[in-house]
Amino acid sequence: MSFQTVRESNLRTVLRTVREHAPCSRAAVAAATGLNKTTVSSLVSDLMTRGLVRETGETSQRRVGRPGVLLAPDERSVAAIGLEVNVDFLSVVAVDLLHRELVHRHVPLDARSAGARACAHRIADTLREVTEAPELRERTVVGVSVAVPGLIDAPSGTVRRAPNLGWREVPLRELLLSGLAGSALAGATVLVDNDANLGAMAEYRFGPLAGLPDLVYVTGEVGIGAGVLVGGELLRGAGGFAGEIGHLELDADGPECSCGRRGCLEALAGIGAILRAALPDLVPGRPLSGAEVAELVAVAVDRASAGEPTAVAALERAGTWLGRGVATLVNVVNPGAVVLGGYFVPMARWLVPRCREAARAGSFAPEAGGCRVEPSDLGMSAASRGGAAVMIHGLESGTLPLPQP
Template sequence: MTLTDGRRPGSRGVAADHVSLRRNNLSVVLRHVRDLGPRSRARIADDTGLNKATVSSLVAELVERGLLREGRADSSRALGRPGQLVELGGSAVCGVGAEINVDYLAVAALDLSGDVVLEKRVPVDVAHLDPGTTLDRFAELVQEAVAAVDARGGQLAGVTLAVPGLVQGETGELKLAPNLGWGELSVAQEMRTRLGEPTYPLHVDNEANLAALAAYADLRQTEDGPVHDLVLLTGAVGVGGGVVAGGHLLRGGHGYSGEVGHMPVAPPGRTCGCGRTGCWETVVGLTALLHKATDRDDPVRDPSLDVEQRLAGITRRAEAGDARTLSALKDVGIWLGIGGAILVNILNPDVLVLGGYFAVLGPWLREPLEKAIRERVIAPDGGGCRVVRSELGFAAAVRGGAQIALDRVFVDPTMIGRSETGVAQ
């Protein structure tokens, strides 16, 4: 017998092929359980097309690596002895996501099952600090999350850093973050130095992209069926967008997609953080709302307060029927609808997800947005697009960052060592 490239059994190449095939099949089984929930070995074999003996062997190895665990009996079997379900384990395998934004720093550590090990956000007026000071504080927050993973005896799959700007993911270079006032900064290398040249993988990405990945994971299965295409709008001082098309994050030719806040759709007026006028975020960003709804000395403008505290103040005023607040929300909602309809016309997503402050104030923003989609989207019934509010709030980017780090395990489960006790080594 010879392989298609002429190699014979017993060669080093054949052994490598077997290792690669085994790794791939482990990944197939692990991702299948992640995406579809607890499954019996027989069901996994039926679903994936792998034979039952192979699946039993793969599941046994994943259990040894602490990535799957035995669950309850399979009650769906009508005849014969009920099979045992297997489910995601991996409580000791964790990923960390951390975010820099205009007025806060945040971090989250998740285990392989998606359970939160640590989640923290601290108000910081980043826009008025120099990058070095901000990165010093950021590194302290990341180290706190890594310590929380270590304290539970966990294995860290990696750390993903989220920043609001143009990022070259392969190098970790931040090209421009207009609302931070940063440009041409090697965030990855600066953070590696501050973290003591760590051995775990460290990656830098755009915060809206990570938030979109978190929203996609959250909406992977809904009452209306699976979501394969979505646009996430994340609102803070700046406005970003993340696009998932056919289940894959759309990054663009050079990795700079999603800068929807700088679509030139607004009338010339207030200057955007990027130095231009007419950008969408000048009429829908949080700064725009606060300028319309509050006076300069209003506490909700204080960046030393947590952003959710500030938004709670706006919510109370809206619920009380404050005319100025409601007028500002209506105005932002109308502009949100104008830009949102453009995106729906171009991308035709299943779902338009409101994230960040748009999600918090969604009860007042959603109606004009949906009205604009009905009126301005050329496809019938708004192209079938639904508007939903993200349940992840301001944690979306850090959750997405932690998931990106954990994805390495789902791609290559063999990076986690075996253990007879089924705990990751």
């Protein structure tokens, strides 16, 4: 490890310690980290110059010596952006160092019709716009996370396959980096990851089950994916392709799936499938446009609320299929909870009871191995919030460069 790296690693340790103990004095940081006080003072000055730590203006009560000036994370200077690409919209959120939301945008975008390159342009434009918002104009954006519903090669930021977007081998990170050249984001780190993985990170940090180490987040968009946490860490698998539960084949004679197979969970209980079954009079034979999906979800929920039998039956049937998927998760990874996100949230009243029932029936372990099934309360932006959180966390964990002094 070079001198620079040791110092950087110490900077990150001090940043983490200040967050965990804030408000706290330099002496307290020294005690907690085992670094000597001179080193801590130098590191704190450095972090202050970088806009990551600030003095609160208060002092500690000490029995001996000078009172210590108290430190806290500097929530005024940096920001991180999380963006998610859905079939029918982009969701963008910017947060400060304390994970507080600064900006939130919902941008309708029919990703499938637009095509990958046009989408990349639109994403870059959206990121530029967000950066120019008054809440961000004075801040350094330390990193941008982009969530995509598909198989992602995270190291290169390439989307290998995203059938619901119609994408295949799209070098998204590369396209975004060139799309952001010359903008305020030109130097920022850009990472691309799977939407379910980032949703799981959001649930682990902010959801009602935050801190549960074996937690699965299931996306409820046109596609279905899962972010699987094992002991608080993302299960990525040997090739980075873990969690593709949307393509579990549950019914060999089932409907055709976007992936070309038949009877996948997504073809049975994805939002498209649910809407076709719930609203046979409204849903056309062609694939739904992004904008149509959101509208039709509201109609389906209205009809089910009014007790309309076709809508109720369709939602309950989808809940049973989802439960079959949850049972597979229980039999393979035995999570402590499965959180249903996205459009599954407004439909939870009908989906969740059937889902729990089928999960219990299909699990070898008694009572579904203790696995809870709950709707998310993070709304439609779990993946973007999780992505922004991963960026902020990267300052402490070392996956993200520290902002320059």
